[in-house]
Amino acid sequence: MSKIKAENVNVYYGSKQALFDVSIDIAEKEVTALIGPSGCGKSTFLRCLNRMNDVIEICRVEGSIKMDNLELNSRKLDVVRLRENVGMVFQKPNPFPKTIYENVAYGPTIHGIAQSKEEMDQIVETSLKKAALWNEVKDRLDEIGTGLSGGQQQRLCIARAISVSPEVILMDEPCSALDPIATAQIEELIDDLKKEVTIVIVTHSMSQAARVSQKTGFFHLGKLIEFGPTDKIFKNPDNQQTQDYITGRFG
């Protein structure tokens, strides 16, 4: 079933066009990987899905992006509600310089989700458990989140993202700053999370895309070159450019 349906999305940074007529169907409760060489527009596309491009003054988005029939690229959209539903994990772990507890409780607090202290404790605990971090931090929830290791910080950010029970999580190269062990932990986590949420992940690692995703989209120079089941893209792509990129002949 389709969760997000993008049609003819064009993005401009000032006068420079970054995305050209991107149309894509992102299926519910699956992992969709976006791959492609640097500067190909995959992160730009990802940021359209939770309107993070609003932060960039000169950025302009055209086209239609529908999530469950709700038009995302509309002035009337309540961006706060959208971002409650669409969480995001960034390339570089970015926990707030607050305690671990406060980091996870941040979303529920600003959206008024928890009614009581007990409920908040519960949300923090389940989020940290889902992010496979609970056992490592349960005795030091009042320590500063930025004091954790890189992999732990990234899992803390995932816990923060899932604390408001989003339907979609966007991940922008979540493992590029992590070592292989932390990367394996995050990938395992992605596998678990997809039972409940739709995940869109941008990655530079072809093997990671192959391991975690069900669908893969290949971007090049702002265009979506090919999109399809991961197996097919990696074993038998239709497009020569995709073939070349995956076999490492360019990019």
Added chain:
Amino acid sequence: MNLILVTFIILLAFTSYYFGRKKALVIQSSQRLTALPKFYGYYLAAWCAAPALIIFALWSVFEPSIVKTFILQDYTDQNLTKNELQLIYTKVKALAAGTYTGNITNFLDESANKYIQLKGIANSAKVAIILAILIFSLSFAYRSVQKNDRMREPVEIFLKWVLFVASLGAVLVTIGIVFSLLFEAIRFFQAVKIFDFIFGTHWYPAKTFVRDGQPDPELMKDAFGAVPLFAGTFFIAFIAMCVAIPIGLLSGIYLSEYAGRGVRKYAKPIIEILAGIPTVVYGFFAALTVGPFVKEIGNAMGLEVSAESALAAGAVMGVMIIPFISSLSDDVMTAVPQNLRDGSYAMGATKSETVKKVIFPAALPGIVGSILLAVSRAIGETMIVVMASGLAANLTMNPLESTSTITAQIVVILIGDQQFGDPKTQSAFALGISLFIVTLFLNVIALSVVKKYREKYE
């Protein structure tokens, strides 16, 4: 004479730079150089200028006191005091320069001739020694250039020492100032008990003034109580901060988080211009515009307002300080990494929530630092207070009355004729050092807070 000598040394240094570089190019034709040709030039120039200038400086420092000792040797048998000897020496010098107008005794005349003679010897000796040093050090340096010794290291070491001496000079001057403050203050505290100074509530140094005599110790006890001044200083600084902190912080937040690039580009320099206005301009603005305005408003409301009020001075000082807070807090908030903002926005936080919950707390140490720096600036501010808040050291907490500050009182004490040994004059040093201690304390806290903030992100 001295000017010619120094110019000669410097010109010679420049010449030897070019000479050394040229020599390096000659060496290059037969063997590999140990450094770039310019290092050969620097090497020669440094050896030429440094020893000669150092000797020159030492000579100039010690020559006068040596000459003085020689001259005054003839007077040692007359049992004169230090001051009388000093007077004689001044007379001798004046006579030698031909500007003496008093009675010329034989003895003085003899001394003056001796002085001229000594000076002449000293001058020729100086020139001779410096020329000898120049020849010696240049030939030494030239020989190592010829041997193509390693050139880079000596030049780097020399530069390191030049930089070291420059910073040493700055540090020594600071220490010197602190110690001179300290010693004068100690002399003041010999006349006035430190307890009376710190806890006394009356500041009226003028009443201790007695022509040609020692002031009455009973009077002294009650004239140098610094409490009204400390109270006035902190009170006016407090009023200033009441104006500067809200406006400065809010405009800092606006500039760093809300303002578009275009607005920021123009608004920030305009606010910073406030910091560039000379304080004396703020002073007469406070005295001639804000002061009467406050008085009129107060009178209209049926309040008794002094024409020189703490409120006017504090408010204008606050305006002066706004850019310190807004500009610095803008800087520290802008320095909060963008990915923290992204993280907050991606959670669905609004701009104001992000500012309140993420950016402001993350930047708080830096903001506190900027506020403390602004406070120490407010405490040290003089001109505005002198002009707008009056000079009477009232102990009051009423912003509509006039009050005075430490800085303003120092001005009052030191303008006009002074007797140096007078406790009234020395009290300026005591005030100065207490002011110094307060602002030093604030600066140390501010810097350590800012440092802590830096450690968090770097």
